[in-house]
Amino acid sequence: MDSMWWFIGAMALGIVEVFTLDLTFAMLAGGALAGGAAALLGAPLWLSIVIACLVAALLLFTLRPYLLKSLRAKGELIETNAVALIGAMARTLDEVTETRGRVKLSGEVWSARTEDDAPPIAEGIEVTVVAIRGATAIVAPEKGE
Structure with a gap:
């Protein structure tokens, strides 16, 4: 009977994974499945x-x-947020230095800097x-x- 709760928890984590698509909850569900298997085999709760x-x-x-790396290599993982902007094109709105500057990036104005020791x-x-x-x-x- 105790193992049932582990499997219900694994199912709930799997459902959450469907909505997040980050593979974190899938890994936690795998842990819950292992805990349920141990309980099913008679292991104590601890x-x-x-x-x-x-x-x-x-x-x-x-x-x-490993899975994230292989999904990125195949192009099957859609990057979002700040990671999606890496490699994007922008236009400088004023001079950009190591300490100050602004660019127009994806229709928005961003503060910008050059890499260290770059002109x-x-x-x-x-x-x-x-x-x-x-x-x-x-x-x-x-x-x-």
Whole structure:
């Protein structure tokens, strides 16, 4: 009977995973399945909890990074938020230096900086976003500029 709750928990985590698509809840569901299997085989509750935690941690730190990397390589993972802006084109609105600057990126004005020890980029130049740090885009000029 105790194992039933583990499997219900795994199902609930699987449902949450369907809506998040981050593979985190899938790994936690795998841990819950392992805890349920241990309970089904007669393990005491404390041992089931330990097994569930160990399996979930193992899946989170080994299988999840591998799966995300392979999904990104195949182009099947749609990046969102700041990660999606890396590699995007922008236009400088004023001079961009290591300490200040602004760019027009995806229709919005962003504060921008160059990489450390990079020369300033003049106003009106097409740039590529190489990183996002907080609310600041780190940019580099286009190869032809």
